[in-house]
Amino acid sequence: MYEELKERFEKIGIIPVVVLEDAKDAHALGEALIKGGLPAAEVTFRTSAAADSIRILAKDFPDMLVGAGTVLTCEQADQAMEAGAKFIVAPGFNPTVVKYCLEKGYPVTPGVQTPGEMEQAMELGLDFVKFFPAEPAGGLPMIKAVAAPYSNLRFMPTGGINKENVKEYLAYNKIVACGGTWMVKGDLIAAGEFAKIEELTREAAEIVHSVRA
16 A cells, blocks of 8 residues: 555655645645646645545545645544545654554654654654655755665655755655645635646646656
8 A cells, every 4th residue: 555655646746735724625725736737635734624624635536645744643643544644744753653653554654854763764664754844954965865875765855845946856766756835825725716726736747747757
């Protein structure tokens, strides 16, 4: 299951990282992302609408790759998976949460920044981690630097990724996918500008296609 998910991550290339303040916006957002060519969403547990938003997306768009982000506790992991999330993403490396997800069979991608955290992830059998916050933590040069000793590890950089620099990340073979927020900004969602979100998503999907076609 985990390998199949990674393949889907790699094919999509850019995973929209979404903060939804109101679950009523979930359907329209999902529709915009699918039409734009990025049928995926990492719905962050930064708001109380996260679980309901995941539930709506998972029900209305069963073929969409819907997961939960900013998962900080075991309870949130349970809520996410019960709502229909296909994967769990955390901003940092919390061994308790990671072990809990693995024991439950939840595909989990914890955030790492240091070689020590990467080794802890590998010790638990993980070969795919989130690199966060990517740009402030050294960006692609940092990932390339650690890729030599940790040759089996692959990354999903998130944080500071945008349409100007994402192409360079995607071209590196240790990058499975990038997390991005620029096509799903909160002000666009709040204003109901889903046509604009679709347009920005299509631009992002075209970048992926230009690099990985």
